[in-house]
Amino acid sequence: MRRGLAIAAALLLLALPWLLHAVLPANQAGFWTGNILGRALVFGIIAMSLTFLATYGGFVSLAQMMIAGVAGYALAIFVEGAVPRIVGGAGYALAIPLGVLAATLMGLLVGAIAVRTRDIYLLMITLAVSMGVFRFVETNITWFNGYEGIRNVVGPSLLGLDFRNPWVFYHVTLGTAVLLFAGVMYLVRSPFGLVLQGIRDNPRRVSALGYNVALHRIAAFGVAGFIAGCGGVLATIYNIGISPGTIGLGATVNVLIMAVIGGLGHPVGAFLGSLIFTVFDTFAATIYDRDRFNTLIGLVFLVIVLASPDGVLGVGARLRRLLGRRAADK
Template identity: 35%
Template structure:
């Protein structure tokens, strides 16, 4: 049953555009992008115990690389997409090598500092990023003749890519490598004593996490057809981290649920409430108090209590 439910949910999500309007289809596409991004951060923060406040740097690097190659060199998406993922992964290797010189608060501050460097360069390198004006006039790919300029088509495309990313990350965390990663989170000294290279496991996870953040960056820049330095700012990383914590760090589907809440409050509730950040804070406070392990763990526990009471 546990294997069937995700397939049923995916099928229902695929039918969603037939039941809602174009605005909500576009909103759903934004949710999927946020889900991929938050899930990539969950590999670090949830399974690795490495809280990062600089994850938006990889989203921005991927988006800017794709946009720059397309606008400055006139290259097609078949080249810009792999190149963007390659550059993002290489930067993940470098940033991971630097950040993992510390753990805990030190790691968090190093990732924050590195992301601020990327954010500053995005504003200062006007010849590359066009500064505060951003890069516009971008296009969406047309894989196999599939017109992604249509909202429904782009939603199905992002749903397919998002589902593939979630599946790959699920396979990763359920593998022997995932078990060793959780071991480095819970008992790093014992893992070292058992012969595991804790730093190498964490660095590999950092690189993989940056790759999936790069995928989210491509989906982001294709959806908006525009990229601005603000996408690399700290609030973007904070929203992803909030999604991970609210949904349930160290769970496969927790960050997805948290991302849904954050994106809906950001894009929908803000149209009715000026101080939507306050509402987001209240929701987060409620989750922390009543469901400290996150929404997935809290709802699962509540469902088991209900079933136990009926029995």
């Protein structure tokens, strides 16, 4: 049943741009496809890296947006056509893997720094690392162009198709998200994933069985770094560049809000939370007031968390249990 639902959801997401095009004018359909759904998928990927660590590793990292930014900066530094030119000369076929590799290495580094911490201490040390990188990037002119950042990262041409086309961007992002999601679901059922979940529940017992707890935790941060790096590359292309604000405190907290709103119990919650956040972020001026967005999303966050500490996924689980009880009573 779960596989059937997953296949149905994938087909619906694949066909969604055409459904939007059928019911909306062309410009509105393109806006919803690229600026709402595409953006939600991009930041859902980054939020999924946090959810992976929290759900299966038992530790919440506030460094995931910074790690995604490392991938974006690496892409912007090496790719041909970026303004200003830092290194340049590389095509997207080379610059994108370099960006993802840089994010994976940064994830491993963060994991090595935070390997002996847990709970609030891990949360704070990952936040400290994130803010340290943010300040370094903001003040470094030579490599990161300081406050202005690097622009004109327009994305590659895929089989003659413009990456800036909303439909092309959406389907590439959707394909990336599906592959990463499937990879996470496979990984958590592998021996590595099972050991990681054992470490989450009882690290001493896992250590007594002969597993290297520290190494598994660092490797988990590396996997999360790879996922965040993929999202960071797509986010940089979506924004046509990158600046320090992309990895600042506000962006870091936003990713955490997305993950918590959707629910930390399953990776799909990251995408649900990202979609809710993106909709409110886009239409805040219409719903309430653009300058009061933080108040609006804060109220939404409080309502969801108070109604269901497990996020939107928790609401769904409660509804399933309620319907199951009613069916049993009949």
